[in-house]
Amino acid sequence: MGRHTRKLISGVILMALAGAGAAWWLTKPRAWDAAHWEGLGEPDLANGEQVFWAGGCASCHAAPGAPDDQRLVLAGGRALKSPFGTFHAPNISPDETAGIGDWTLAEFGNAITRGVGKDGEHLYPSFPYGSYARLTAKDVNDLWGYLQTLPKSANVAPPHDLSFPYNIRLALGGWKLLFLTDEPRVAVNNADAKLARGQYLVEGLGHCGECHTPRNTLGGFEPGMWLAGAPNPEGQGRIPDITPASKSIGSWSASDIASYLETGFTPDFDTVGGLMVEVQKNMARLPPSDREAIAAYLKALPAR
Incomplete structure (x- = not known):
């Protein structure tokens, strides 16, 4: 192999590595700075309850058909069918093992508004963080406080059932780059x-x-x-x-x-x-x- 050929191959490899690095930087999970969740004070539990119902948390995370107060047991497991496969809503009760009881406000807030999981992974947009991205830090804090008052559940939700390539979480960074925004969906004239x-x-x-x-x-x-x-x-x-x-x-x-x-x-x-x-x-x-x-x-x- 000649010197020029080796230089050409080396150049191609460097360009590929640079491209991969740029793609990773553009699509990596992006959580809020820690300061975003600081100084919010004690949660307003009454407002947190209103956020809970407005956000439809029980509709996905309670057992299907759960009556009355059982809708407050956020055990997860509901199957959400889609063209990409079947997603299963997770347990978001305050259980420390099966649920999110050992999460911090920042971890919860980053999940709900940025689609970033507790371990820094991309979350699938079957969880509507594309809409929740518009939530104020105060409402997230109040919701977090209210969730801590709900019953614990030890139920472990099944994993998502997705086929290739939808089971590759890294690709979600590209989806977020294209579609995740906290800007208004439409312009409303004379908004009071x-x-x-x-x-x-x-x-x-x-x-x-x-x-x-x-x-x-x-x-x-x-x-x-x-x-x-x-x-x-x-x-x-x-x-x-x-x-x-x-x-x-x-x-x-x-x-x-x-x-x-x-x-x-x-x-x-x-x-x-x-x-x-x-x-x-x-x-x-x-x-x-x-x-x-x-x-x-x-x-x-x-x-x-």
């Missing part, structure tokens, strides 16, 4: 305090877009299709369009929407069904002002 609250609840805590917005082949939201309806992740039917011009709720008033979230009844006296049953149960626990804010935001969305 009520609209701002509604946007925070719908785009963030309520993570409504996770079901109501169609996705591309990589699992990111389709541009310009916010809340425009999407295939049912469980495989049957569709999640409806909930924009102002939709056939589902386009003719509803803001008070109709707020009433539906509280009672589960449509203006035509039909009842909530499907995946929305759990969501409506959660929304019914919020103060009326929050349901009114959600309704105001949905009515203020730009027409498609």
